Amino acid sequence: MKAKHQRLVLALLAVVAIVGAALLAMSALKDQAAYFYTPADAHRDKVPVGQAVRLGGMVAGGSIKRAADGVTIDFTVTDGKDTVPVVFRGITPDLFKENSGVVAEGRFDATGRFVADNILAKHDERYMPPQVAGEMHKSESLDTGAKAKGGRT
Amino acid sequence: MIAEAGLAALWLAAALAALQFAIGALGLTRGREAMLLSVRPVAMVQAVLAALAFLCLIVVFVRVDLSVALVAANDHSAKPLMYRFAGAWGNHEGSMLMWVTILAAAGGAVALFERRLDERTLVATLAAQAFIGLGFYAFLLFASNPFSRLFPVPAEGQGLNPLLQDPGLAFHPPTLYIGYVGLSVAFSFAVGALVTRDVGAAFARAMRPWVLGAWIFLTLGITAGSYWAYYELGWGGWWFWDPVENASLMPWLAATALLHSVTVLATRDGLRAWTVMLAVVAFSMSMVGTFLVRSGILTSVHAFAVDPRRGSFILALLVLYIGGALALFALRVGTVREGSRFDPVSREGALVVNNLLLSAILGVVLIGTLYPLGAEAVTGEKLSVGPPYFNAAAGPLALILVAVMAAGPLMRWRRDELRNLVGRLALPVLLVALALLGLVLLAPPIGIFPLLGLILAAGVAAASVAPLWKRNLRRTPLFTYGMVISHLGIAVALAGMASETAFIKETLVAARVGETQTVGPWTLRFNGVKPVAGPNWTAIEATLTATRGGGRPYLLTTQARSFWTPPTETNEAAIQTVWDGQLYVVLGKGSDDGRWQLRLWWKPFVTLIWAGGGLVAFGGFLTLVGRVRRERRAARAEAWA
Numbered sequence: 001m002k003a004k005h006q007r008l009v010l011a012l013l014a015v016v017a018i019v020g021a022a023l024l025a026m027s028a029l030k031d032q033a034a035y036f037y038t039p040a041d042a043h044r045d046k047v048p049v050g051q052a053v054r055l056g057g058m059v060a061g062g063s064i065k066r067a068a069d070g071v072t073i074d075f076t077v078t079d080g081k082d083t084v085p086v087v088f089r090g091i092t093p094d095l096f097k098e099n100s101g102v103v104a105e106g107r108f109d110a111t112g113r114f115v116a117d118n119i120l121a122k123h124d125e126r127y128m129p130p131q132v133a134g135e136m137h138k139s140e141s142l143d144t145g146a147k148a149k150g151g152r153t
Numbered sequence: 154m155i156a157e158a159g160l161a162a163l164w165l166a167a168a169l170a171a172l173q174f175a176i177g178a179l180g181l182t183r184g185r186e187a188m189l190l191s192v193r194p195v196a197m198v199q200a201v202l203a204a205l206a207f208l209c210l211i212v213v214f215v216r217v218d219l220s221v222a223l224v225a226a227n228d229h230s231a232k233p234l235m236y237r238f239a240g241a242w243g244n245h246e247g248s249m250l251m252w253v254t255i256l257a258a259a260g261g262a263v264a265l266f267e268r269r270l271d272e273r274t275l276v277a278t279l280a281a282q283a284f285i286g287l288g289f290y291a292f293l294l295f296a297s298n299p300f301s302r303l304f305p306v307p308a309e310g311q312g313l314n315p316l317l318q319d320p321g322l323a324f325h326p327p328t329l330y331i332g333y334v335g336l337s338v339a340f341s342f343a344v345g346a347l348v349t350r351d352v353g354a355a356f357a358r359a360m361r362p363w364v365l366g367a368w369i370f371l372t373l374g375i376t377a378g379s380y381w382a383y384y385e386l387g388w389g390g391w392w393f394w395d396p397v398e399n400a401s402l403m404p405w406l407a408a409t410a411l412l413h414s415v416t417v418l419a420t421r422d423g424l425r426a427w428t429v430m431l432a433v434v435a436f437s438m439s440m441v442g443t444f445l446v447r448s449g450i451l452t453s454v455h456a457f458a459v460d461p462r463r464g465s466f467i468l469a470l471l472v473l474y475i476g477g478a479l480a481l482f483a484l485r486v487g488t489v490r491e492g493s494r495f496d497p498v499s500r501e502g503a504l505v506v507n508n509l510l511l512s513a514i515l516g517v518v519l520i521g522t523l524y525p526l527g528a529e530a531v532t533g534e535k536l537s538v539g540p541p542y543f544n545a546a547a548g549p550l551a552l553i554l555v556a557v558m559a560a561g562p563l564m565r566w567r568r569d570e571l572r573n574l575v576g577r578l579a580l581p582v583l584l585v586a587l588a589l590l591g592l593v594l595l596a597p598p599i600g601i602f603p604l605l606g607l608i609l610a611a612g613v614a615a616a617s618v619a620p621l622w623k624r625n626l627r628r629t630p631l632f633t634y635g636m637v638i639s640h641l642g643i644a645v646a647l648a649g650m651a652s653e654t655a656f657i658k659e660t661l662v663a664a665r666v667g668e669t670q671t672v673g674p675w676t677l678r679f680n681g682v683k684p685v686a687g688p689n690w691t692a693i694e695a696t697l698t699a700t701r702g703g704g705r706p707y708l709l710t711t712q713a714r715s716f717w718t719p720p721t722e723t724n725e726a727a728i729q730t731v732w733d734g735q736l737y738v739v740l741g742k743g744s745d746d747g748r749w750q751l752r753l754w755w756k757p758f759v760t761l762i763w764a765g766g767g768l769v770a771f772g773g774f775l776t777l778v779g780r781v782r783r784e785r786r787a788a789r790a791e792a793w794a
Contacts, residue, residue, distance in 0.1 A: 006494050006495075007491055010424075010427070010505065013505070013509060014427075014509060014512070017509040017510070017512060017513045018512065018513065018516055020513065021512070021513035021514070021516035021517050021520075021550070022516060022520065024513075024517060024546050024550075025516065025517045025520040025521060025546050026520070028517075028521075028542050028545045028546040029520070029521065029524055029538065029542060031541075031542075031545075032538065032539075032541040032542035032545060033524065033525075033528075033536045033537070033538050033542065034536060034537045034538070034539060035534065035535070035536040036534075036535035036536060036537070052539075052541065054536075054537060066744065069662075069663060070662070070663020070744060070746075070748045070750060071661050071662060071663050071741075071750055089661065090661060090752070091661075091724075091739065091741035091742065091750050091752055092741075092742070094713075094722035095722075105537075105539075
C-alpha cells in the first residue's frame with residue numbers, strides 16, 4: 001500500500017467512525033431525549049406511558065400528602081389550566097413546597113399518574129436557570145440547585 | 154487601591170499580549186531577528202502581570218473589601234478564611250480571571266522552558282497564545298470586570314453558594330482549569346507549526362510533555378470533581394452526565410486521543426495532519442466547555458450568572474479561534490508531508506483505532522450535550538438529554554475502547570503478526586474467562602453492561618501489566634511504567650464503576666430514634682438527632698451506628714445544614730469508607746410523628762473509581778518525568794559528542 005493510499009484509508013476510516021457515531025447518537029437521542037411538558041401539554045399531546053419526560057408547573061395548594069411509610073408523597077402539579085397527580089418516593093428538596101415551582105422527571109403510568117424519580121424545586125433568587133424560569137412562565141426566579149433523587153439512577 | 158492595582162495589571166497584561174502577538178507576527182513576516190528574540194521575555198512578563206492581577210483579586214476577597222462589587226456579591230465576613238480565599242474563583246468574573254491567568258502562565262512557561270522547538274515555530278506558537286489571550290482579556294475587561302467598584306458600599310456581602318463552601322473549591326477548579334487551559338499550549342503549538350510548516354517528529358517530541366502535563370491536571374480535576382459531587386450533593390451518584398461534567402469530559406477525550414497520536418508522530422513520524430487536527434480540537438473543546446459553563450445557557454451550580462451579552466461574547470471568541478484554526482488547517486494541510494507508513498496490524502494501527510473510538514465517543518457526548526440547546530433554538534422545544542442516552546450511546550464504544558487498550562501496548566511498532574499477539578494475550582483472555590465463570594456461578598444475576606465491565610476490567614488489568622513481562626524491570630524506562638500504571642488505573646476505575654452499578658444496595662425509610670435498619674450486609678442503628686451550629690450555618694445532625702456481622706461498629710454522622718448567607722439548605726452525607734466499599738447515609742426530613750427520613754446506600758468497591766482516576770494521573774506523571782529525563786540525557790549526550 002502506498003503512503004497516499006494509506007492516508008486515504010485513514011481519512012475514510014475517520015469519516016466512517018464520525019458518521020457512525022453521529023448515527024448512533026441520533027438514534028439513541030430519538031428514544032432517550034426527555035421532553036418537557038406542562039400538565040396542559042401532557043394531556044393535549046397524550047404522552048405515551050413509560051416514556052421518560054419532564055413535567056413542570058406549580059405544586060397545587062393543599063395537595064402534598066405523605067404516605068404511611070413516611071417516604072412516599074403524592075401531590076398535584078398544575079399550570080393553571082390543567083393538573084396532573086404525581087407520586088414520588090424519596091427525599092424532597094428543601095424548597096419543594098406548595099404553591100411553588102417544581103419540575104419532576106419521570107414517566108406516566110397507565111392510570112395517568114406521573115411517577116417521578118427526580119424532583120427539581122425552586123431555590124434561592126440568586127441562581128436563575130433560564131430553563132426553569134422559561135418553563136414555568138413565571139416572573140419570579142427559580143433554581144434547580146436543590147434536587148432530590150428518588151429510586152436508582 | 155488593591156482593586157485598582159489589579160485592574161491596572163490586567164490592562165498591562167492585555168497590552169503585553171497585543172505586543173507579544175504583534176512583534177511575533179512582524180518578526181516572522183519581516184524576518185527581524187531582534188523582534189523574534191524579544192517574544193520570549195514579553196510572554197514571561199505578561200504571565201507575571203496576569204498572576205499579579207489574580208493575586209490582587211484574592212487579596213480583596215480575603216480582606217472582604219466590600220467596595221468591590223464582586224466581593225460584595227460573593228463574599229461574607231463570617232466565611233472561614235479558606236472560603237474567602239477560594240471564593241475568589243467561586244464566581245463568574247473570578248473564575249474567568251483564573252482562566253486568563255493560567256493561559257498567560259502557560260505561555261510564560263513555554264517561553265521559559267521550551268528549548269527544543271524550532272525558534273521560528275516557537276515564536277509563532279507564542280504569538281498564537283497571545284492572540285487567544287487577547288480575546289479573553291477583552292472579555293474580562295469589557296464584559297466581566299472583576300474589579301469594578303460598588304457605591305454605596307454595602308454593610309455586608311451576600312456570601313457564597315453553600316454548595317461551594319467545601320475544601321473541594323480550593324482544589325477542583327484550579328486543577329481542572331490548569332488542564333483545560335493548559336491544552337491551549339497544544340493548540341498554539343499546532344497553529345505555530347502550521348504557520349512555519351514544521352509538522353514532524355521533532356515538533357511532536359517538543360509538544361508531548363505539554364500535552365501530558367495538561368492531561369494529568371485534567372484527569373485529576375475530573376476525578377476530584379466527581380468525588381466532590383458525590384459527597385457534597387448527597388445524591389449518591391458519581392457521574393450525572395450533567396452538561397458541565399460533559400464540558401470537562403470532552404477536552405479529556407480529545408486530549409487522551411492527542412496523547413496517543415502524538416506518540417505515533419514522535420516515535421514513528423506518522424499521523425501528522427491528524428495530530429495537528431486533534432491539538433486544535435482538544436483546546437476547542439475546552440473553549441466550548443467554557444462557553445457552555447460560563448455563558449449562563451446551562452442550568453447548573455456552575456452557571457453563576459445569566460447575562461446574554463457574555464454568552465454572545467464568548468460565542469464570538471469561539472467562532473474566531475476555532476474557525477480561524479480550522480481555516481488555517483484547511484489552507485496548510487496540503488503542505489504537511491505524508492508521514493511514514495505502517496501495517497494495519499501494528500502498534501500504530503491499534504493507536505488509530507484508539508483515536509477513532511475516542512473521537513466517536515467525543516462526538517456522541519458533544520451531540521448529546523448540544524442537542525437540547527440546538528433543539529430549543531430551532532424548534533423552541535424544551536428537552537433534556539440524560540444518562541439513558543449517554544450510557545446507551547457512549548457505553549458500548551467505551552467498552553470496545555477498553556478492550557483495544559488491552560491489546561495495543563502488546564503490539565509491535567510498524568508491523569506485527571496476529572498469531573503472536575494472540576499468544577501474548579493468552580493470559581488476560583484466560584482471566585476474562587475465569588472472571589466470567591466466577592461471576593455467572595457465584596454472583597447474583599447482574600446486567601449485561603456491569604457484567605462486561607467487570608470481566609473486561611479483570612482482563613485489562615492483567616493485559617496492562619503484560620508489557621513488563623520478561624523484561625529487566627530495572628532497565629525498563631520510567632515512561633513504560635507510566636503507561637502500565639495509567640492503563641491499570643483505567644481497569645481499576647472500570648471495576649469500581651461496574652461493581653457499584655451491579656452490587657449497590659439501597660434502603661429508603663422513615664425511621665424512629667432507636668430503630669435499626671439494614672442495607673446489604675450492614676445493620677444501622679439510628680441513635681438520634683440533635684441541633685448543631687457552624688460558623689455560618691445551623692444544622693440538624695443525625696448519628697447512626699453501623700455494624701456488619703460481628704465486626705467493629707462505625708459511628709456515622711450526617712447533617713441537614715441551613716446556611717443563612719445566602720439562605721440555602723444542603724445535605725452533608727455521612728460516608729464511611731471500609732476496604733471493600735462505602736456506606737453512604739443522607740438525612741431527609743422529620744415528620745410530626747417523630748420519624749426521620751433516612752436514605753442508606755451500600756456501594757461495594759465504589760472507591761476504586763477515584764483510586765483508578767488517581768492511578769491514571771499518577772501514570773501520566775511518571776511518563777512525563779521519564780520523557781523529560783530521557784530527553785535531558787539525550788541532549789547532554791549530544792552536547793558531549
